Amino acid sequence: MRADRILLAHGSGGTMMRELIDEVFVEGFHEDALKRLDDAASLAFPGSRVAMSTDTYVVHPLFFPGGDIGRLAVCGTVNDVATSGAKPLYLSVGFVLEEGFPVEDLKRILVSMRDAALEAGVHIVTGDTKVVEKGHGDGCFINTAGIGVLEDGVDLSGSYCKPGDKILLSGTLGDHGIAIVSTREGLEFETSIESDAAPLNALIANVLAAAPDTRCFRDPTRGGLSSTLNELAMASGVSMTVQETAVPVHPQVRGASEMLGYDVFQVANEGKMVAVVPAEQADAALAAMKTSPYGEDAAVIGDVAETPAGKVYVFTSFGATRIMDMLVGEQLPRIC
Amino acid sequence: MCLAIPARVVTKEDANMASVDIMGVTRKVSLDLVPEANEGDYVLVHAGFALQVVDEEFANETLDLLKTLPFFADEAGIDAALLEEAGTDPALVEEA
Amino acid sequence: MDLSAFRDPTIARGLIEAINDTAGKLGRPVKIMEVCGTHTVAIAKNGLRGVMPDNVTLLSGPGCPVCVTANEDIDIAIELARQPDVIVTTFGDMMKVPGSYSSLAKEKAEGRDVRIVYSPLDALSLAEKEPTKQVVFVGVGFETTVPLIAAAILRAKEAGIENFSVFAAHKTVPAALEALVNDPDVQIDAFILPGHVSTIIGQHPYEFLAEQYHVPGVITGFEPVDVLQGIYMLLKQLEEGRSEIEIAYHRGVMPEGNPHALAMVEQVFEPVDADWRGIGVIPGTGLGIRDEYAAFDAVKKIPVTPPPPKAIKGCQCGEVLRGITLPFQCKLFARGCTPEHPIGPCMVSSEGSCAAYYRFTDYGKTA
Numbered sequence: 001m002r003a004d005r006i007l008l009a010h011g012s013g014g015t016m017m018r019e020l021i022d023e024v025f026v027e028g029f030h031e032d033a034l035k036r037l038d039d040a041a042s043l044a045f046p047g048s049r050v051a052m053s054t055d056t057y058v059v060h061p062l063f064f065p066g067g068d069i070g071r072l073a074v075c076g077t078v079n080d081v082a083t084s085g086a087k088p089l090y091l092s093v094g095f096v097l098e099e100g101f102p103v104e105d106l107k108r109i110l111v112s113m114r115d116a117a118l119e120a121g122v123h124i125v126t127g128d129t130k131v132v133e134k135g136h137g138d139g140c141f142i143n144t145a146g147i148g149v150l151e152d153g154v155d156l157s158g159s160y161c162k163p164g165d166k167i168l169l170s171g172t173l174g175d176h177g178i179a180i181v182s183t184r185e186g187l188e189f190e191t192s193i194e195s196d197a198a199p200l201n202a203l204i205a206n207v208l209a210a211a212p213d214t215r216c217f218r219d220p221t222r223g224g225l226s227s228t229l230n231e232l233a234m235a236s237g238v239s240m241t242v243q244e245t246a247v248p249v250h251p252q253v254r255g256a257s258e259m260l261g262y263d264v265f266q267v268a269n270e271g272k273m274v275a276v277v278p279a280e281q282a283d284a285a286l287a288a289m290k291t292s293p294y295g296e297d298a299a300v301i302g303d304v305a306e307t308p309a310g311k312v313y314v315f316t317s318f319g320a321t322r323i324m325d326m327l328v329g330e331q332l333p334r335i336c
Numbered sequence: 337m338c339l340a341i342p343a344r345v346v347t348k349e350d351a352n353m354a355s356v357d358i359m360g361v362t363r364k365v366s367l368d369l370v371p372e373a374n375e376g377d378y379v380l381v382h383a384g385f386a387l388q389v390v391d392e393e394f395a396n397e398t399l400d401l402l403k404t405l406p407f408f409a410d411e412a413g414i415d416a417a418l419l420e421e422a423g424t425d426p427a428l429v430e431e432a
Numbered sequence: 433m434d435l436s437a438f439r440d441p442t443i444a445r446g447l448i449e450a451i452n453d454t455a456g457k458l459g460r461p462v463k464i465m466e467v468c469g470t471h472t473v474a475i476a477k478n479g480l481r482g483v484m485p486d487n488v489t490l491l492s493g494p495g496c497p498v499c500v501t502a503n504e505d506i507d508i509a510i511e512l513a514r515q516p517d518v519i520v521t522t523f524g525d526m527m528k529v530p531g532s533y534s535s536l537a538k539e540k541a542e543g544r545d546v547r548i549v550y551s552p553l554d555a556l557s558l559a560e561k562e563p564t565k566q567v568v569f570v571g572v573g574f575e576t577t578v579p580l581i582a583a584a585i586l587r588a589k590e591a592g593i594e595n596f597s598v599f600a601a602h603k604t605v606p607a608a609l610e611a612l613v614n615d616p617d618v619q620i621d622a623f624i625l626p627g628h629v630s631t632i633i634g635q636h637p638y639e640f641l642a643e644q645y646h647v648p649g650v651i652t653g654f655e656p657v658d659v660l661q662g663i664y665m666l667l668k669q670l671e672e673g674r675s676e677i678e679i680a681y682h683r684g685v686m687p688e689g690n691p692h693a694l695a696m697v698e699q700v701f702e703p704v705d706a707d708w709r710g711i712g713v714i715p716g717t718g719l720g721i722r723d724e725y726a727a728f729d730a731v732k733k734i735p736v737t738p739p740p741p742k743a744i745k746g747c748q749c750g751e752v753l754r755g756i757t758l759p760f761q762c763k764l765f766a767r768g769c770t771p772e773h774p775i776g777p778c779m780v781s782s783e784g785s786c787a788a789y790y791r792f793t794d795y796g797k798t799a
Contacts, residue, residue, distance in 0.1 A: 261524075317439060318441035323791065323792050336470060368587070387632065391683050
């Protein structure tokens with residue numbers, strides 16, 4: 001394929017599209033299932049219950065410190081499937097490319113996706129691509145859908161949290177959101193903080209093995225920890241309290257958040273997991289997190305109580321309490 | 337209205353600009369309002385400008401003053417369990 | 433320098449005890465008002481109302497420069513965004529605030545070129561990068577921010593940048609305090625005075641409060657220990673029958689303020705009348721750009737006529753801003769006026785009192 005930029009013709013189903021698929025996508029993903037170029041992948045499935053999830057990735061910029069849209073697209077969906085307690089197996093991927101998008105950038109993204117898939121132990125088995133006119137897309141949008149197998153007896157849900165349970169967090173908060181904003185025009189600052197985008201299915205499996213009565217897992221992505229805990233509290237009809245001093249935050253993330261007026265509890269994460277665990281299994285769960293990949297900074301950050309249902313609180317370092325409020329719209333930098 | 341944070345001046349540059357460090361994050365800010373600030377000083381940074389040099393001596397004075405408050409060393413008034421939760425060793429308070 | 437001591441729980445706890453003790457000796461109920469939006473947020477975020485003694489009420493005043501910006505001014509900023517080849521740059525704070533008809537965020541969604549910047553210097557760099565466009569900076573804020581705008585204008589003049597201008601809607605604090613003290617509906621016993629505004633203006637401009645009106649004030653910082661120290665010092669004054677202006681925030685405020693910054697403001701701006709939402713026009717509390725710098729005055733460079741301003745029906749922001757009505761006492765609070773669907777600026781501004789109450793406390797919300 002000689003074109004160095006995506007053209008409308010690459011999306012039209014003809015020979016140019018065939019070239020794009022053969023030489024860029026199939027080559028990039030390196031998957032046997034894709035080489036057959038069937039419209040559907042027929043897959044071996046080791047069990048009777050399926051967990052399925054889908055997500056679409058529109059992050060901007062496409063390439064950021066610590067990762068890119070491709071890594072996010074694989075890790076995000078792997079993590080969503082894994083939160084149900086399932087072992088993620090297969091991913092589908094759909095691309096919407098903007099006319100003029102550099103093929104080199106596409107290749108970089110595909111390599112990222114392949115590497116992330118390898119790390120997570122999943123296969124990208126089917127895909128699709130469309131091309132839209134210039135000005136009608138932000139370079140590249142990616143949708144991934146993932147399926148995984150649920151063992152018998154595994155039954156997790158955000159509505160299962162009970163008073164007395166402990167809330168665990170797998171590591172430092174806010175890294176992804178701060179890494180992204182550090183590249184934003186008009187707000188730039190220098191930091192060594194990188195996006196934490198990572199596949200957490202191994203961590204989840206380890207925690208479930210050590211603490212089989214874990215109520216649920218959830219990853220605090222958009223809206224941060226606050227959205228996640230508020231959603232869980234509402235789904236379970238319980239109250240949650242977080243000890244401010246127990247939450248791990250990298251000093252640079254704190255510094256950047258203070259400078260921009262951001263609330264760290266509302267900043268996005270892409271490689272962190274919240275787990276709600278019965279109190280008697282919390283120590284085992286924490287130990288399992290800490291010895292898992294990406295879980296070395298894990299901590300118990302709070303507990304679940306009965307009332308007031310649906311509310312999440314922060315217990316400050318000197319004993320005052322305030323509500324952990326959910327993000328409304330976008331978090332904007334402020335000077336006031 | 338008043339979001340300003342302390343930052344350490346790392347290097348002074350041309351045209352009244354400086355590179356400052358905020359807990360490991362670095363950014364360029366203007367010293368137009370505090371041209372006399374030196375490398376190593378702490379300044380209050382608001383919207384890309386330094387407002388004032390933070391006076392370390394005054395900071396320490398304030399803290400020392402607060403620690404002489406009659407209630408600071410009053411163990412009866414302070415819930416040790418609370419302190420422990422907050423990560424402070426109660427033994428340190430008893431010595432104060 | 434380790435400034436984390438100003439969050440030290442043992443010192444904070446000690447101050448809370450001291451506050452309770454002094455308030456007990458004082459006996460009578462007192463109302464303390466803070467007039468800086470950043471204090472509004474600091475108090476709410478640290479849950480400080482919950483640890484106050486029963487006879488101490490903390491009121492939020494008109495300290496949110498976004499909240500006190502009149503609809504007309506927001507409408508002008510929006511109209512500027514609608515002009516061809518104009519890029520409107522603004523602090524994030526102003527984006528979602530509703531004017532009479534729209535907001536900068538809505539205008540951006542409609543395709544107008546509105547960009548958030550962290551610093552007026554970023555707006556200046558943008559002007560250099562986009563010579564065919566007019567870059568307008570929306571100047572809203574109190575004395576903490578005004579010197580920065582003055583500095584940006586001076587830099588623009590020196591560098592010969594011709595496509596940069598400022599829509600000057602700044603306000604100054606001290607005279608607004610006088611209006612509050614003179615308002616018969618408002619009853620304030622003491623003021624928590626703004627920390628960083630005072631970094632610039634110093635202690636002197638507040639002295640009239642103590643000398644003429646016998647209302648004590650303490651200039652306070654923003655960490656939990658700072659705010660608690662400020663409240664403690666105010667209660668001590670009230671208990672001892674004193675009325676003075678004291679500086680608690682010693683490390684950040686000199687009695688004379690920052691004379692260099694003040695000189696820059698004096699050079700570029702002159703006092704004009706300003707319309708404060710909820711209070712009305714307070715003479716001399718606005719800052720207009722002097723004729724000498726008219727080339728950087730957005731409304732002179734790009735004259736616009738927005739449609740006539742409209743008041744928001746049922747909105748009680750004005751009373752909330754004067755501390756007469758507590759946010760959850762407003763009829764619209766959480767019933768039609770929420771951060772998702774704000775009716776007035778007090779709910780949408782990142783440091784509006786209503787937003788602070790709604791986000792951080794249980795007041796007034798149905799389960």
